[in-house]
Amino acid sequence: MTPTLTPHSDVDLFADxxxxxxxxxxxTLRDLGGAVHLARLDAWALTRYDAVRGALGDWQTFSSSAVxxxxxxxxxxxxxxxxxxxxxxxxxxxxxxxRLGPRAVRSLQADIATRAEALVEEVVxxxxxxxxxxxxxxxxxxxxxxxxxxxxxxxPNMLRWADATFNVCGPMNDRTAGGxxxxxxxFEWVATLKAGDLLDGSMGRAIFEAAxxxxxxxxxxxxxxxxxxxxxxxxxxxxxxNAVHLFAQHPDQWDLVRADxxxxxxxxxxxxxxDAPVQVFGRRTTRVVDVExxxxxxxxxxxxxxxxxxxxxxxxxxxxxxxxxxxPVDHLTFGYGTHGCAxxxxxxxxxxxxxxxxxxxxxxxxxxxxxxxxxxxxxGIESLQVHGVELDR
Amino acid sequence: MRxxxxxxxxxxxxxxxxSAPELMHLDDDGELVLDHEDVPAPSSAAAETAVxxxxxxxxxxx
Numbered sequence: 530m531t532p533t534l535t536p537h538s539d540v541d542l543f544a545d546x547x548x549x550x551x552x553x554x555x556x557t558l559r560d561l562g563g564a565v566h567l568a569r570l571d572a573w574a575l576t577r578y579d580a581v582r583g584a585l586g587d588w589q590t591f592s593s594s595a596v597x598x599x600x601x602x603x604x605x606x607x608x609x610x611x612x613x614x615x616x617x618x619x620x621x622x623x624x625x626x627x628r629l630g631p632r633a634v635r636s637l638q639a640d641i642a643t644r645a646e647a648l649v650e651e652v653v654x655x656x657x658x659x660x661x662x663x664x665x666x667x668x669x670x671x672x673x674x675x676x677x678x679x680x681x682x683x684x685p686n687m688l689r690w691a692d693a694t695f696n697v698c699g700p701m702n703d704r705t706a707g708g709x710x711x712x713x714x715x716f717e718w719v720a721t722l723k724a725g726d727l728l729d730g731s732m733g734r735a736i737f738e739a740a741x742x743x744x745x746x747x748x749x750x751x752x753x754x755x756x757x758x759x760x761x762x763x764x765x766x767x768x769x770x771n772a773v774h775l776f777a778q779h780p781d782q783w784d785l786v787r788a789d790x791x792x793x794x795x796x797x798x799x800x801x802x803x804d805a806p807v808q809v810f811g812r813r814t815t816r817v818v819d820v821e822x823x824x825x826x827x828x829x830x831x832x833x834x835x836x837x838x839x840x841x842x843x844x845x846x847x848x849x850x851x852x853x854x855x856x857p858v859d860h861l862t863f864g865y866g867t868h869g870c871a872x873x874x875x876x877x878x879x880x881x882x883x884x885x886x887x888x889x890x891x892x893x894x895x896x897x898x899x900x901x902x903x904x905x906x907x908x909g910i911e912s913l914q915v916h917g918v919e920l921d922r
Numbered sequence: 923m924r925x926x927x928x929x930x931x932x933x934x935x936x937x938x939x940x941s942a943p944e945l946m947h948l949d950d951d952g953e954l955v956l957d958h959e960d961v962p963a964p965s966s967a968a969a970e971t972a973v974x975x976x977x978x979x980x981x982x983x984x
Contacts, residue, residue: 586979619930630933632952858937858975866979873977874935 536562536823541569542809542832543699548903551808552849555837563821570598570700572811572830573820576837578844578861580820584812584833585865588614593868595813595830597698598905599705603811605712609752611760615867621749622871624739625757628732631874638878641672645882653890653918660777660896660913665770669879673761676875677754678731683718687758688766690715692904694759698810699905708905719755732757765876767806767902767909768797769883774913775800775851776884777896782853787888795856797880801839802860803851808836808908810864835861836908893919923961923969923983927954931980938972938981945969954981 538561540554541547547554555576558565563580564573575581584591596612597603606612610621627633648668652658670688679687689711696708724737733754740747776783786796812831817824825831838861840848845857863870870876887894895917902911925945934952945958945965961969961983973983 626933631936632934635952858941863977865977869977869979874933 535566536564537566537568538574539568542567542574543702543704543905545903548905548908549901551836551908552840555834555840558834559837559841559843562823564823564825567832570830570832572598572700572832573825574832574834574837575820576834576841577821578838578841581833581835581838581861582859582865583820584831585861585868588867590815590818591812591831591833592815593618593812595811598809598811598830598832599697599699599701601701601709602697602705608749610756610871611868618867620745621753624736624745624753625871628735629872629875634875634878637676637875638882641878642882642885644668644672645879645886649883649886649890652915653887653920656918658915660773660894660915661766661770661910662912664883665773665910666766668769668883669762669765672879673758673765673875675728676732677757677761678728678733679758680722680726683758686715686718688762691759691763692902692907694755695763695807695906696904702905704903704905715759716751716755719758720751722751722754727754760870761872761875763904763907763909764806764870764872765879767907768801768876769880770910770913771804771806771908772797772800772880772884773887773894774896774899774910775803777894777913777915779851780893782851783888783893785853786884787892790885790888792853792856793881793885793888794877795858796853797877797884798857798860799851799853799855800880801862802845802855802857803839804908805835805839805860805862806907806909807862809834809906833861835864890921891918892921895919923966925956925959925961925969925973926982926984927956928980928982931978932976933978933980935977937975937977941975942968942972945972 559576563577567574592614593612595603652663693708693711696704699705727733736750736753739745740750786792809832814829816827842848863873897914899910900912902909936948939946946956949955969983973981
């Protein structure tokens with residue numbers, strides 16, 4: 530390997546200023562190459578759309594055994610659905626898909642829509658509210674908590690635990706170190722759960738039933754339960770928060786969605802493309818592989834930069850423009866292929882319900898400056914004050 | 923061009939059917955049905971899009 534010929538960078542992708550707005554840094558990296566060696570991490574960032582998508586579609590070469598960007602957490606994740614490769618992965622996945630797949634969640638649609646209408650009605654009537662804590666976080670939290678069937682004593686801790694679970698998937702920095710203590714606390718609690726602690730008929734109970742039926746090993750129950758609980762909250766929360774923020778910033782785009790509700794699914798895809806809640810996950814190369822002319826050695830840590838691929842001008846024209854008519858169904862935000870987000874049907878259902886309820890009532894949202902929430906992996910907002918609501922006219 | 927579904931992977935998202943309604947649809951149970959496994963030439967671009975948008979890489983065109 531000749532360093533002068535290999536695209537490389539000294540940037541710290543996880544420094545606060547980069548997390549605040551990673552897109553200029555992503556562009557610099559994309560212009561260096563589809564694969565860029567990051568000196569600080571001794572890891573390879575895949576930066577362009579085709580490179581990220583290609584790696585997601587090739588689990589044989591890009592193993593999920595390094596889905597986190599540090600080894601202690603990768604060791605913790607051995608045997609989980611997130612970090613497993615086929616065939617082990619497929620068994621765990623099928624247990625989740627039974628309850629989370631589109632066929633299963635169709636029956637939830639009416640209830641989720643009703644709950645979204647009620648919550649939106651309530652916050653809009655107040656006129657002033659926090660679009661994150663009162664709406665974007667409150668809704669998925671309530672829906673997902675009930676679907677998993679978790680006991681109430683987890684309520685005060687669940688969001689803190691979920692946030693930490695994503696933080697520790699970053700490199701070994703201060704955020705990861707702090708998150709590890711919180712994740713340990715979560716696992717100590719989750720490990721005490723027995724089948725009878727989960728609501729009858731819930732998704733959580735179904736995991737224990739799969740173990741009783743011999744589909745999965747009993748020791749897989751707790752990690753699957755933790756995966757449900759953490760992956761189903763912060764992701765959807767940040768997606769809805771980012772959506773409210775983007776539509777408040779781009780009233781012309783909001784008008785388009787309001788004028789034609791059929792645009793809503795495509796518009797939500799554009800929200801997901803524009804600000805991916807999960808910005809990065811890792812992989813490990815199982816062999817030497819050429820990515821857009823750059824040779825990555827075997828056994829290398831790779832970063833899949835979803836947020837960069839989604840803004841790749843080689844794939845999306847004028848990528849920094851928020852345009853709901855683009856309807857980019859092939860964005861990278863849910864991943865793709867073997868590990869494609871198992872909860873995406875439910876996430877879409879929740880987001881369409883909340884945004885649809887807002888679109889039916891609200892002409893304009895007047896918001897303050899968002900307070901960003903910094904996390905190694907997630908891109909989201911901690912707080913977004915709504916100062917005023919102009920109702921339908 | 924011929925379309926094939928990996929039934930173990932297909933979870934029924936239906937994005938393919940949205941892209942190429944002339945080639946496939948979801949039945950009442952949400953199972954994907956290929957109406958034309960052998961893709962008529964005028965629909966080959968739609969078939970490729972359908973393959974491309976599958977979230978779990980369950981649809982193939984060869």
